[in-house]
Amino acid sequence: MCGIFAAITQRNIMNILIDGIKKLEYRGYDSSGLAIIDHDNNMVRIRCIGKVDELIRKIQKKKILGHIGVAHTRWATHGKISKANTHPHVSKNIIVVHNGTIENYSVLRIFLQKKGYIFYSDTDTEAIAHLLHWEQNKKKESIEQVIQNSIKQLYGNYSMVVIDKNNPTRLIAARSGSPLVIGLGIEENFIASDQIALLNLTKRFIYLEEGDIAIIKKKEINIFNKKNFKIKRKETISNIKYKSIKKGKYSYYMEKEIYEQPASIRNTLKNRVQKNNTIYFSELQFKKKNLLYYAEHIQMVACGTSYHAAMVSRYWFEAFAKIPCDVEIASEFSSRKIAIRKKSFLITLSQSGETADTLSALRYSKKFGYLGNLTICNMEGSSLVKESDSYILTRAGIEIGVASTKSFTTQLTVLLMLVAQIAHFKKENKIAEKIIETLHILPQRIEEVLKKNELIKNIAKKLSNKKNILFLGRGEQYPIAMEGALKLKEISYIHAEAYAAGELKHGPLALIDKNIPVIIIAPKNSLLEKIKKNIKEIYSREGVIYIFSDQEFNVEKNIHLVKLPYIEELIAPIFYIVPLQLLAYYIALNKGKNIDQPRHLAKSVTVE
Ligand code: G6P
Numbered sequence: 001m002c003g004i005f006a007a008i009t010q011r012n013i014m015n016i017l018i019d020g021i022k023k024l025e026y027r028g029y030d031s032s033g034l035a036i037i038d039h040d041n042n043m044v045r046i047r048c049i050g051k052v053d054e055l056i057r058k059i060q061k062k063k064i065l066g067h068i069g070v071a072h073t074r075w076a077t078h079g080k081i082s083k084a085n086t087h088p089h090v091s092k093n094i095i096v097v098h099n100g101t102i103e104n105y106s107v108l109r110i111f112l113q114k115k116g117y118i119f120y121s122d123t124d125t126e127a128i129a130h131l132l133h134w135e136q137n138k139k140k141e142s143i144e145q146v147i148q149n150s151i152k153q154l155y156g157n158y159s160m161v162v163i164d165k166n167n168p169t170r171l172i173a174a175r176s177g178s179p180l181v182i183g184l185g186i187e188e189n190f191i192a193s194d195q196i197a198l199l200n201l202t203k204r205f206i207y208l209e210e211g212d213i214a215i216i217k218k219k220e221i222n223i224f225n226k227k228n229f230k231i232k233r234k235e236t237i238s239n240i241k242y243k244s245i246k247k248g249k250y251s252y253y254m255e256k257e258i259y260e261q262p263a264s265i266r267n268t269l270k271n272r273v274q275k276n277n278t279i280y281f282s283e284l285q286f287k288k289k290n291l292l293y294y295a296e297h298i299q300m301v302a303c304g305t306s307y308h309a310a311m312v313s314r315y316w317f318e319a320f321a322k323i324p325c326d327v328e329i330a331s332e333f334s335s336r337k338i339a340i341r342k343k344s345f346l347i348t349l350s351q352s353g354e355t356a357d358t359l360s361a362l363r364y365s366k367k368f369g370y371l372g373n374l375t376i377c378n379m380e381g382s383s384l385v386k387e388s389d390s391y392i393l394t395r396a397g398i399e400i401g402v403a404s405t406k407s408f409t410t411q412l413t414v415l416l417m418l419v420a421q422i423a424h425f426k427k428e429n430k431i432a433e434k435i436i437e438t439l440h441i442l443p444q445r446i447e448e449v450l451k452k453n454e455l456i457k458n459i460a461k462k463l464s465n466k467k468n469i470l471f472l473g474r475g476e477q478y479p480i481a482m483e484g485a486l487k488l489k490e491i492s493y494i495h496a497e498a499y500a501a502g503e504l505k506h507g508p509l510a511l512i513d514k515n516i517p518v519i520i521i522a523p524k525n526s527l528l529e530k531i532k533k534n535i536k537e538i539y540s541r542e543g544v545i546y547i548f549s550d551q552e553f554n555v556e557k558n559i560h561l562v563k564l565p566y567i568e569e570l571i572a573p574i575f576y577i578v579p580l581q582l583l584a585y586y587i588a589l590n591k592g593k594n595i596d597q598p599r600h601l602a603k604s605v606t607v608e
Helices: 014-023 052-060 105-114 124-139 143-153 253-259 261-269 304-320 356-365 383-387 406-425 429-450 453-463 477-492 501-506 528-539 569-590
Strands: 003-008 031-038 043-049 066-074 089-091 094-102 156-164 171-176 181-184 189-192 204-207 213-216 221-224 235-237 297-302 325-329 344-350 373-377 390-393 468-473 495-500 517-521 544-549 559-563
Touching: 003 014, 003 094, 003 156, 003 171, 014 031, 014 052, 014 066, 014 189, 031 052, 043 052, 066 094, 066 156, 089 124, 094 105, 094 124, 105 124, 124 143, 124 156, 143 156, 143 171, 143 213, 171 189, 189 213, 253 261, 253 569, 261 406, 261 429, 297 304, 297 356, 304 325, 304 344, 304 406, 304 429, 304 477, 344 356, 356 373, 356 383, 373 383, 373 406, 406 429, 406 569, 429 569, 453 559, 453 569, 468 477, 468 501, 477 495, 477 517, 477 569, 495 501, 501 528, 517 528, 517 569, 528 544, 544 569
Parallel strands: 297 325, 297 344, 344 373, 373 390, 468 495, 468 517, 517 544, 544 559
Antiparallel strands: 003 066, 003 189, 031 043, 031 066, 089 094, 094 156, 156 171, 171 213, 181 189, 181 204, 204 235, 213 221
């Protein structure tokens, strides 16, 4: 949520800043801005509402030369979307970009206004800028000392980068709650909210930890931990290829990411199945000895698409690994008093590993005596990975489209592998082996369903002008219906709701008429007969039905069959989400929406 990019360079900085902030646009795109200290030691600040392209247009006319600067792309929290609220915020010589929310900002604002500061924006960030200026002038200290002392007065989540125009030889970065990663260059250095923005500049990274303050100069970086001790943080070399973050032949990242799913799943499975048909995750090192396997209950916590993946896995954990499992939305979990089940183990799921609600849920869970915790995550250096006892990587590769696709199917793949592993441990060998065998076929099956794109395109044409769409599923296809509805809402802005098909008669049936299409996921499984009954109930009330199935159905007026290839029951949920992703994609395309950057949303939600 909000992207920060800053650099101190040998080369002229402008293109580097623009390029960096453009790559972080997925974190928020309400407005964007940058500030550079130019060769005459003037601050040049350019800000505008809208996407980074607007900023680029504005800058094209100007020739600005400089070697230190900060840039920001905003997802509005404090204050509406306006130029005045766009970062960087300035207090005389102090320039700040910030990601997060300062909870006590109104108190600070009143205090600073009394000291004579004028606020030009409604943001909490401007309060940080004035606070730093006030403290610096009071104590006549260097900006790094001021930051070290003043951040104690800030309550909330933040990561920020500051430039002191009076000494433009360094960037000062502070991390508390939101990620920041330093990119190491040759006699130049960079810092950003995500390494994606840095991959074309360097392969060498240092992730800041909670409470760290970094002073970044061209040739030197010093980091201080929350106790103000100078420390060395580990340097990591990224093996992510810059090429992998380009759209290539695709129109949108979401399209690319949908089509990448067979490859991502292959990567997720790679080297994890042992010769004796057991599963081994090399990164899964428990601090406490393998407590997951002795757990009598699993508590899963996640948000958005990751929550839907957790919901699917609940069916698998209980049916195949014989372990009771509950799933809860992270923001709900951390806002209620928990009565923890006996010998319960916590699993969090997150693509980014930075979702504030999921992180708070993990932190909150530590008060309750869970046997241990594990995160299933796509980002190795992320906060969730760092703060969890153990982790498994989904290996989806970088996902840029705001609507998650490949991260969902790889999460499900990991979850099914984990279920097989626990099933093995519990001597449920037959099912464990069956799962492993079936998982091998999964990438090929996804390839087969992706070939149905023309069929889905035609259905999309019929549905693009609808105002409301219902999605129904039963069993583990119910969360798939939820995920299908979420995809559609997110990118096409069509109101879509999902129900467990059995719930239809308890309310939603009242909605049925010829204007609300109903998408029903009906693969061959033990629930098919029940689903057929639901179809009849809708049909006899003149509902318009689209059945996604590998089975034959009597196609009558108002009943459309979207005939899909055969799929093994065990992996059917991972398979059935793919046509629903395509459906949402083509509908949004028909409606001319900005698919990768849907309005009001951001990929990584780092505020609660
Ligand atoms: C945001 C994104 C969703 C994502 C959710 C959870 O809302 O727009 O696509 O599913 O966050 O994100 P996580 O990174 O924790 O999986």
